[in-house]
Structures are given as C-alpha cells and as structure tokens.
Amino acid sequence: MAETKVYSRPETWTKGIHTHYCPGCGHGIAHRMICEVIDEMGIQEETVSMSPVGCAAMMYDYIDIDYVEAAHGRAPATATGIKRVLPDKFVFTYQGDGDLASIGMAEIVHAANRGEKFCTFFINNAIYGMTGGQMAPTTLIGQKATTCPQGRDPELAGFPMRMCEMLATLETPAYIERVSLAKPKYIMQAKKAFQKAFNYQKEGRGFCFIEVLSTCPTNWGMNPAEAFEWQIEKMIPYYPLGVFKDFE
Amino acid sequence: MAKVLMKGTEAIAEAAIQAGCRYFFGYPITPQNEIPEYMSAHLPEHGGIYIQGESEVASVNMILGAAATGYQVMTTSSSPGISLMSEGLSYIAGSELPAVVVNVMRGGPGLGGILPSQADYLQATKGGGNGDYHLMVFAPSTLQETVEVVQSAWDYAFKYRNPVMILADGFMGQMMEPVEITPHETERGDWKSWGLGNKGTREGKKRSLIKSMYLTAELLEAHNSKLQEKYDRMQKEDVKWEELHVEDAELVIASYGTTARIAKSAISHLRDQGYKVGMIRPITLFPFPYEPFEKLTDRVKHILDLEMNMGQMIDDVKIATKSRFPVSFYGRCGGVAPSVEEIENQCKQILG
Numbered sequence: 209m210a211e212t213k214v215y216s217r218p219e220t221w222t223k224g225i226h227t228h229y230c231p232g233c234g235h236g237i238a239h240r241m242i243c244e245v246i247d248e249m250g251i252q253e254e255t256v257s258m259s260p261v262g263c264a265a266m267m268y269d270y271i272d273i274d275y276v277e278a279a280h281g282r283a284p285a286t287a288t289g290i291k292r293v294l295p296d297k298f299v300f301t302y303q304g305d306g307d308l309a310s311i312g313m314a315e316i317v318h319a320a321n322r323g324e325k326f327c328t329f330f331i332n333n334a335i336y337g338m339t340g341g342q343m344a345p346t347t348l349i350g351q352k353a354t355t356c357p358q359g360r361d362p363e364l365a366g367f368p369m370r371m372c373e374m375l376a377t378l379e380t381p382a383y384i385e386r387v388s389l390a391k392p393k394y395i396m397q398a399k400k401a402f403q404k405a406f407n408y409q410k411e412g413r414g415f416c417f418i419e420v421l422s423t424c425p426t427n428w429g430m431n432p433a434e435a436f437e438w439q440i441e442k443m444i445p446y447y448p449l450g451v452f453k454d455f456e
Numbered sequence: 457m458a459k460v461l462m463k464g465t466e467a468i469a470e471a472a473i474q475a476g477c478r479y480f481f482g483y484p485i486t487p488q489n490e491i492p493e494y495m496s497a498h499l500p501e502h503g504g505i506y507i508q509g510e511s512e513v514a515s516v517n518m519i520l521g522a523a524a525t526g527y528q529v530m531t532t533s534s535s536p537g538i539s540l541m542s543e544g545l546s547y548i549a550g551s552e553l554p555a556v557v558v559n560v561m562r563g564g565p566g567l568g569g570i571l572p573s574q575a576d577y578l579q580a581t582k583g584g585g586n587g588d589y590h591l592m593v594f595a596p597s598t599l600q601e602t603v604e605v606v607q608s609a610w611d612y613a614f615k616y617r618n619p620v621m622i623l624a625d626g627f628m629g630q631m632m633e634p635v636e637i638t639p640h641e642t643e644r645g646d647w648k649s650w651g652l653g654n655k656g657t658r659e660g661k662k663r664s665l666i667k668s669m670y671l672t673a674e675l676l677e678a679h680n681s682k683l684q685e686k687y688d689r690m691q692k693e694d695v696k697w698e699e700l701h702v703e704d705a706e707l708v709i710a711s712y713g714t715t716a717r718i719a720k721s722a723i724s725h726l727r728d729q730g731y732k733v734g735m736i737r738p739i740t741l742f743p744f745p746y747e748p749f750e751k752l753t754d755r756v757k758h759i760l761d762l763e764m765n766m767g768q769m770i771d772d773v774k775i776a777t778k779s780r781f782p783v784s785f786y787g788r789c790g791g792v793a794p795s796v797e798e799i800e801n802q803c804k805q806i807l808g
C-alpha cells in the first residue's frame with residue numbers, strides 16, 4: 209500500500225535544526241505555524257523578519273528567511289524601516305510580553321497607530337522567560353515571579369496589561385485577535401488567525417496584531433500539562449480569546 | 457547647479473537627496489529641525505519616504521531596519537537625541553550596517569541649551585552606546601565642505617558597512633553660505649548579497665542574517681576583531697585633515713568645525729603681526745589624524761587644543777604628539793564661541 213504522508217516539517221523550517229526551547233514551551237508551536245503559513249502562500253523568498261530579545265532571540269536559526277536582529281522592544285520600529293523600503297515584501301515581528309508590552313510599549317503603539325502594513329505576533333507567557341522568570345507587564349495578580357516572590361501586587365506593579373484591548377482603541381489597525389495554544393482546538397484557531405494576518409498583509413490592509421497566549425512551564429514551575437491547564441484556568445479568563453478588531 | 461545661498465541644515469538635507477538618500481526617519485529637536493522639515497517636503501518628490509518616529513529611540517531603529525535592506529538611509533538629531541540613539545547606533549555598528557547620522561550639536565550635559573557647541577566629541581568618537589564599536593566621524597568646517605562630506609558619507613558607510621556620523625554644531629546648522637550641490641552617485645558595492653529581501657536572487661537561495669549577537673566567546677571575539685580590522689583600515693585609507701602654515705609654525709592650533717574657522721581668522725591676524733602660528737584641522741575625528749602631529753618638527757614649541765567644550769579632544773592630541781610638545785587647552789562652551797581676539801590673546805600669551 210502506498211504511504212500517505214500526514215505530517216512533515218515545513219519547507220521554511222531550517223533543515224536539520226532543533227529548537228532550544230524547553231518542553232511544553234509555546235514558542236516552537238508559534239514558529240511552526242508561521243513557517244506553515246509561509247509555505248502555504250509560497251512566500252519564503254518574499255518574507256523578512258527580525259528576531260526579538262527574549263527566548264525567541266535565535267528564531268532566525270529556525271526559520272529560513274532573511275533576518276535582522278532587533279533591539280529589545282524596538283522590533284516595530286525596525287519593521288517600519290524595512291516595510292517602508294520594501295512595501296512588496298512580507299514583514300512580521302515576533303515579540304514576547306517583556307519585549308512588546310514593557311520596554312517596547314511606545315514602539316508597538318505608534319507602529320499600530322501609523323497603520324504599518326506588517327504583522328506582529330505577540331507571545332504572551334505572562335513572564336520573562338529568557339532572563340529567568342521575572343515579572344512581566346502581563347504577569348497575573350497573585351502570580352509569583354522572581355521579582356514578585358509574594359505574587360504580583362497591583363499596589364506595587366499595577367494590573368496586568370491587555371494589549372489587544374488597548375490597541376483596539378486605535379482607529380488604524382486592520383486586525384487584532386487573541387489566540388491560545390493550550391489545546392488542539394485553540395491551536396487550529398490560532399493557525400487561522402496567522403493565515404488571516406498574512407493574507408491581510410498580502411492585500412495591503414494595514415497593521416495586524418495576533419496575541420498568542422503561550423506557556424513558560426520552566427519559569428511557571430510546572431510541567432507542560434500543568435502549564436496548559438493553568439493557561440486555560442487562569443490566563444484565558446483575564447485575557448479573553450477572540451477578535452477585537454477586523455477591518456471587514 | 458550654480459552656487460545658491462542656503463542655510464546649513466537645508467544644505468545638508470539637499471546634499472543627502474542629491475546623493476541618493478531616499479529614506480529619512482527622525483524626531484524634532486532644535487537646532488536641526490529644518491532637516492526633517494526639508495526631507496518631509498522634498499523626499500516624496502524623489503519617490504522617497506519621510507517618517508517621523510515617536511522618539512529618537514524609534515527613529516534610529518527604523519534606520520536600522522531600513523539600512524538592513526541596503527538602501528540609503530539617514531537620520532539627524534542634536535545632542536540629547538543622539539544620546540537616545542546610542543542604543544541603535546551600537547546595534548547598527550555591531551550589525552555592520554551602512555547608515556548616515558548627523559548630529560548638529562548643542563550644549564550639555566542633560567537638557568543643556570539649544571546654542572551651538574562641540575560638547576559631543578567624546579560621545580561621537582569614543583562610543584556613546586555599549587561595546588567595542590566606532591562610528592566614522594566627520595567634522596566639516598564650511599557649508600561647502602559639509603555638502604561634500606554628507607554626499608560622500610554613504611560611500612564610506614557602504615565601503616565599511618558602518619554608520620557614519622557628521623558632527624556639525626548649531627552655527628553650521630543655522631548659518632547661510634553659498635553652496636554648490638551636484639548629484640552624487642553613491643557606490644553601494646554588493647549590497648544585494650546582504651540586503652534584506654533578496655533571498656530569491658542569491659545563489660542557493662541563501663538567506664541573509666544580519667545580527668550582532670554571538671553567544672560563544674570565541675565567535676564574539678572574532679566578530680570584534682573583524683570590526684577592529686575595519687577601524688584599522690579606516691585609519692590607513694580614509695583619515696582626513698587640513699594643515700595650515702605648519703611648515704614654520706612655533707605654535708600649532710588643533711581645532712575642528714566652526715572653531716577651526718574662527719581660528720583661521722586669528723591665525724591670519726597673528727601672522728600679519730609676525731607670530732608663527734599654524735593649524736592642524738582634523739576632518740575625520742574618527743579615525744583621528746595622528747600623522748600630521750607625528751610629522752611636526754622640533755621647531756614647534758607648543759600645541760593649543762581649541763574647542764567649543766571643556767577640552768574633549770585634548771587626549772587625542774596628546775597621544776598624537778607622543779608628549780613631544782606641551783599641549784594646553786582653550787575653549788568656551790554652553791553656546792559661547794571663542795572670539796578671534798580671545799584666540800589671538802591666548803596664542804600671544806603662550807608665545808610670550
């Protein structure tokens with residue numbers, strides 16, 4: 209009987225390379241989906257991106273497209289520079305919550321407000337992964353991190369920031385959606401959002417923002433299964449999934 | 457194009473356009489606002505784009521992204537703005553990208569004032585951002601020279617794949633002078649081999665990876681050594697200076713930019729009175745022109761470092777003279793320029 213191939217690595221995935229991500233981390237899943245969409249659209253040679261600062265700093269090793277490295281938080285500015293010079297190429301930023309919602313808050317808000325025609329994948333794992341589990345702007349109230357060992361206290365640190373809701377107040381963005389990677393059904397929805405963002409870019413629609421609720425089992429102090437459960441129980445109620453803005 | 461009377465800032469902008477710069481990202485700060493204003497008005501006519509960033513931090517990172525495509529990009533600012541850009545300049549230098557930055561200096565530290573100064577010599581030549589990197593730094597002293605320096609800036613930026621800074625001061629930005637600006641063809645070398653967006657054209661569809669991060673000690677050391685070789689090459693091939701009356705000089709003034717211009721008037725008066733004064737004017741501040749100082753003979757009794765700051769170039773001058781002559785400093789700051797008379801008096805005191 210002839211073999212039917214049901215699963216393989218995307219073409220855009222760098223041949224023979226394995227990620228450095230911890231087991232159960234969302235970064236690998238999100239990378240893979242980006243590669244799949246690039247493959248489906250046949251735009252590997254037309255896509256350029258920039259790596260963020262954070263655990264995904266070396267995503268350029270995994271995705272075989274042209275890459276430049278951005279400074280912490282500045283990817284939306286760097287992407288602006290690229291896309292303004294190369295309006296016909298596909299440009300995306302991929303940023304963690306420390307990168308995008310803390311040091312890079314001004315850059316993302318203004319790029320969104322200018323309606324820059326690239327997409328941003330915002331990986332919200334409610335913590336700083338790379339630097340060892342410090343509090344992020346998205347860390348939940350009561351959630352422990354190395355710089356809020358008693359749990360996040362809103363008196364000291366304010367409330368966790370909801371980026372989709374905040375950016376959706378702007379007139380300009382074309383499409384804003386929050387997705388999760390906590391179960392297969394969510395992952396399939398996330399893939400649709402990724403496809404839509406790239407398609408909108410192809411149509412020159414303007415700024416697209418996909419927030420991806422992700423996991424950091426290592427710094428949350430959980431095993432991968434617990435991490436996905438925790439995301440469903442704790443994160444999704446505070447960060448509701450869904451479309452916040454769609455040009456349609 | 458015939459000579460036209462132009463303000464320094466506008467001459468800088470027009471020269472950049474004539475040299476092929478089509479992408480400008482910046483943020484307003486006095487005394488250089490006419491540059492972004494001119495660019496926003498004229499770049500679209502040339503098919504270019506002006507974007508006002510939300511800050512200097514954003515603007516310089518827009519420059520980084522745009523420079524990574526291999527096209528000609530520019531930003532301009534003034535002292536506190538350049539401090540904010542230091543993050544990006546370190547990244548641009550570390551990532552070996554060509555970009556042109558103009559600093560129309562004002563007084564500091566901190567918010568300081570908006571009047572002309574040369575207070576950013578050390579920041580421009582010794583770093584500002586983190587890590588072992590250098591910008592190539594030009595300090596023109598007339599508007600015509602500024603135009604030429606701006607136009608050739610991308611040639612050097614692409615030759616070395618390194619940011620080039622033009623260090624002007626508020627006087628140069630605001631003064632008007634007749635200038636001639638002609639189109640300049642910039643040599644961009646093999647930019648498609650590394651410029652983003654050309655994966656499809658490269659052999660084996662090889663991707664371009666532009667970065668400054670090397671997590672292995674040996675790799676980062678090798679990267680830094682490669683940068684250093686580039687700086688050494690600049691020192692050999694592209695160091696620039698002007699000499700004035702040094703052949704018989706007993707006192708040599710070391711000065712650049714506007715200050716050198718004022719010093720020229722003082723030197724001509726002093727010469728009329730029989731004082732043997734000359735000048736070495738660095739045009740590149742990095743790489744620094746050591747050679748003209750090394751060539752000075754024992755006829756020289758003294759070197760006077762003259763700047764609009766508190767004495768930032770003096771260490772470079774001392775290194776260049778290898779302690780063969782006494783070196784002293786005279787300068788004004790905060791927006792005050794040394795007058796011709798002050799310089800004459802200072803020279804007469806030294807010569808006795």
Ligand SMILES: Cc1ncc(C[n+]2csc(CCOP(=O)(O)OP(=O)(O)O)c2C)c(N)n1
Nearest residue numbers: 261262263280304305306307335336337338
């Ligand atoms: C200017 C600057 N400040 C701080 C850092 C250190 N740093 C590296 S990664 C990081 C946090 C990243 O967190 P996040 O963006 O949430 O990504 P994650 O690692 O969780 O995927 C920080 C603070 C840096 N590289 N640059």
Ligand code: SF4
Nearest residue numbers: 229230233263337424
């Ligand atoms: S530290 Fe967290 S975010 Fe980083 S790779 Fe591990 S699980 Fe992923």
